[in-house]
Amino acid sequence: MAGRGPRAAVAVTRVVALHGLDAGAHDAHRLHAPDRIWPETNCYADLWIELLHAQGMDPHAMLPCVFGLDFEGDQWTFFKPSLADLRTLYGIDVQELTLWRPLLDHALEHVGAGKLVSVEVDSWWLPDTAGTDYREEHGKTTIVINDVDIAARRLRYFHNAGYFTLDGEDFARTFWLDGEAPILPTYAELIRIDRAVVRDTATLRALSRGLLGEQLNWRPADNPVERFRSRFDADLPALQEAGLAQYHKWAFAGLRQLGAASALAAEFLRWQWADEAPENAIQAFERIATLAKTLTLKSARAVNSGRPLDATESFDEMAEAWQIAMDGTIAALARSGADEA
Template identity: 35%
Template sequence: MYGDGKVRLRSGAHALHGGNPVWSHTNRHIDLWVELLHGWELEPIAALPFTVTQDFSGDQFTSSNIPAGDMECLYGIVRDELSTYDRLESHVAAQTSCGNVVILEVDNFQLPQAGKAYRRQHARSSIAIDVLVPEATAVGYYHHDGYHTASGEDYEAIFRMPGDDAISRGAAFFPQAEVVRRRFTAQADAALVRASLGLLRAHLVRRPRENPICAFRTAFPDHLDQLMARGEPNFQAYAANVLRQLGANFELLGRYVRWLVMQGQVLPDTVAEACYTMASEAMVMQFRLMRAVISHKPDPCQDCLDQLEAAYKDTVPALAAHFGTDQP
């Protein structure tokens, strides 16, 4: 066995994945880190200042991910690329035996906890491996909103063992892998809040200088034409990379703002409310577009865009003004 060998007995997913959120998942990066930090008994909400930097980039909203520097500042975590010059299983064994975690990009097709995608649908995903038991062909890992295990054929598929169909066909295998080490002491209590606020101020300086909803609004007519032309098969991918990225990002920002208030910080009441307006209006727009695609009746969603554009002004710009970072 490689890793700490502990059985993960937790009360459940972190609060960010509990309750009744508008968006149950953000993306494969954020969902994974929330549960990994939670598993290490660290507070992932403190790492959400980066959400103020989200922008619109032509065909999609920028994807949410916690910067490596923020991880080191808050939790003493260092992340490095893992070179896979030998068998992947051997690399993971070496790292987990040192107490490290390996984040590995995999295919949802081979993950038992991937729901309807399991052995039916191929999609990129990420897992964080902390326990490896080669003699039992078993692996323990964080994924989405919890901690899971895989064994037998699923284990062999994750590590592309001999006999895997892709290997037997001679397919190249260059997995994207990262090693995560807890090198320094993590911040805690008041020090964690101070460090998080420092990151928030730094990220506010890097925020978009123009309302990203305005840029989205300009591009949306072309998006709508493409959605109507391509139909249902293309809709889910569009929704995940545009509307979910937008809505889930601002739902996270709203949770972060409320966490700061719970830590004694005085912030404008309207910021968290506007964040949740952004989250819910993005969901409304997603449902309306789905109905438009199914019915073949285009919906320009102008009122949704009006709501999003107005609400944005009370989120990131309001925080920038509050913290004195409203000047370019």
């Protein structure tokens, strides 16, 4: 488990919040194993999985956030753990950070005090996105700043499924040291870990079951896959006209969030109930995850070729699986409550 840094001195050249982390030898949590159906989900959920893992905490407990997933009309819910959940489960307090001075100054102050800073940055300057965005495309993504070395102009940070290093020009542009700063301040958060708690598995499971019940109360009143089906059919011609670049953005907001959330839901149920896990619900969630991944590839081919795509069978199966998964999860939670009564 990583240690927590001391308060910064008046003049500093390097500040670190979590010590003992090696970007070159980061061991990702198994939720990010490369053999998973969806090894990555979205930038915010992924970095919290790794940030908790780096502190010796179990990120499974925060996964009830995926059970309220809904189709919002032009995207699926961009799921993330609520700040209240993070405090309840891990004793971590997250508040918005007002960027009233240069980002680097804020980072030096707060990381030097043993806090972490999450901030939206331009993925153009993140070398861990090589092959996609790095020096190829500008995009908004969230990182967590952990280690800032001014003398070396080097930053170590959490992003997606890993812990990475950037330096040189990437450092300067990430902190807006060269050129103009954004016209509008970016969004940032202050992560206080001074009261963080590493709880035992039984306690985490009990707390997380309560959060699961809250999320199920917010589940869609109807089957959201059916609404997604209608929008998919309506969107496909426009996506074929726009091309693959636009399709990939659409797929990230749609199929990836549905598939990745479903895969995490299956992992949560397996962790929460272990040997008594609701296999029918787990298999249904995993079926959705697999079908969403397959449909992502089929849709990409249809967009690239301009040929029609009949996704009726895929949507029929996903809609049925969603209902089975929800019913099975609700039944498992009810049984758990009866056992504890």
